[in-house]
Amino acid sequence: MPNLKKVKMTTLAMLVMTPMISMADMDRCVSCHGVDFEKKALGVSKIVKNMSEQEIKAALDGYKNGLGGPMKDLMIKEVNLGVDTDAMSADIYSESRTPGFDEPSDEFIFQKRLSIRTLHKLKNNIKKADAKKDMKKIVSQIKSAAFTMYVYDDLLKEKINFKTMKPSDKKLDMNAILKEVSSVKSCVDHSFIDTEIVKCRVDFLDLAGSLARNEEKKIKAKQKANKPPIYTGTDSVDMTPYLK
Ligand code: HEC
Structure with a gap:
């Protein structure tokens, strides 16, 4: 018998699935920022690991409003995939403070x-x-x-x-x-x-x-x-x- 709960979940998942940067999508970021956000992305960004959650949120809000550094266009695309910068900055902050790349289920x-x-x-x-x-x-x-x-x-x-x-x-x-x-x-x-x-x-x-x-x-x-x-x-x- 198929697992009914799972079938239901997947249907619902498809219905609500808008792209949102959450922990699941962090693998998009690591190639530039490092597994724990410990790198200067493309030699340009700040080291996000050293930023406070408020500073991260401020940077994301900036990108959302079209503001940022010389390579802001790259990040504007990333941020616009998210639902909101509160959730995103909390995720980034946590990820940068959690060594390695353990993802929740x-x-x-x-x-x-x-x-x-x-x-x-x-x-x-x-x-x-x-x-x-x-x-x-x-x-x-x-x-x-x-x-x-x-x-x-x-x-x-x-x-x-x-x-x-x-x-x-x-x-x-x-x-x-x-x-x-x-x-x-x-x-x-x-x-x-x-x-x-x-x-x-x-x-x-x-x-x-x-x-x-x-x-x-x-x-x-x-x-x-x-x-x-x-x-x-x-x-x-x-x-x-x-x-x-
Ligand atoms: C292709 C490389 C690349 C990818 C992928 C990428 N970034 Fe970035 N990120 C950059 C660069 C370059 C900057 C600096 C942009 C600028 O000039 O403002 C930056 C800036 C940032 C900043 C602000 C730091 C600062 O310099 O003020 C945060 C936070 C950030 N990225 C988070 C993320 C997250 C989260 C993801 C994944 C969803 C991600 N980035 C994906 C290259 C990347």
């Missing part, structure tokens, strides 16, 4: 890619959203993203219990949501093994769970307010024993 890379892509889009949508009018839309996007993460991550399933999720005490307005999603995104950017990434996803599911519970609370309150009172007039059945 294809499955991990696929999972990480999927999350980064989803969270990146979500962040952009939240930034563009109207704080009041678009709240419902954003909440529903978060819920469906959380569901997708949940379905494809067995480790996550062990750590999440929907029944015990509570409405959040914090006020989750659009700004607070953006902050939470950004922090989850940064957490995923900096995860390189299953046990790291699952922690970020737990945070994201907590956010989605709180938002869902908040919605539930509102709906219940509304239902309660709209319910006509139980008839207690002449000939009414005494309901009190049943309502306890």
Whole structure:
């Protein structure tokens, strides 16, 4: 029997596969930069291994905006393959500090890619959203993203219990949501093994769970307010024993 999970994964993989520089694509870079980014690429670049993550990100953002050194055109092409420079700089930084060329499994890379892509889009949508009018839309996007993460991550399933999720005490307005999603995104950017990434996803599911519970609370309150009172007039059945 074919491995159904694998078949499903591959179909999904093809659907979401936009080129993105992640660890899987680091082999594109090493021929010029060295296995641990320890070389001056083509004798021109800085030694990336000596750069901080912020400096790497600044260089990538530069290329994205058409700025850089004499051979910038080479790198503009590389950077434009990526979804975002946050994830890319985190990957490069980690790779340059990890001796050798150990790559995570294809499955991990696929999972990480999927999350980064989803969270990146979500962040952009939240930034563009109207704080009041678009709240419902954003909440529903978060819920469906959380569901997708949940379905494809067995480790996550062990750590999440929907029944015990509570409405959040914090006020989750659009700004607070953006902050939470950004922090989850940064957490995923900096995860390189299953046990790291699952922690970020737990945070994201907590956010989605709180938002869902908040919605539930509102709906219940509304239902309660709209319910006509139980008839207690002449000939009414005494309901009190049943309502306890
Ligand atoms: C064909 C060779 C080549 C390949 C392949 C290549 N680079 Fe570069 N890279 C360069 C050169 C040359 C520069 C300096 C460009 C300039 O003039 O700004 C550079 C610059 C950089 C910088 C900024 C360093 C600085 O000098 O400010 C980073 C970060 C970087 N590359 C990362 C990568 C990553 C990640 C990949 C793979 C996805 C990659 N490069 C692929 C040649 C290459």
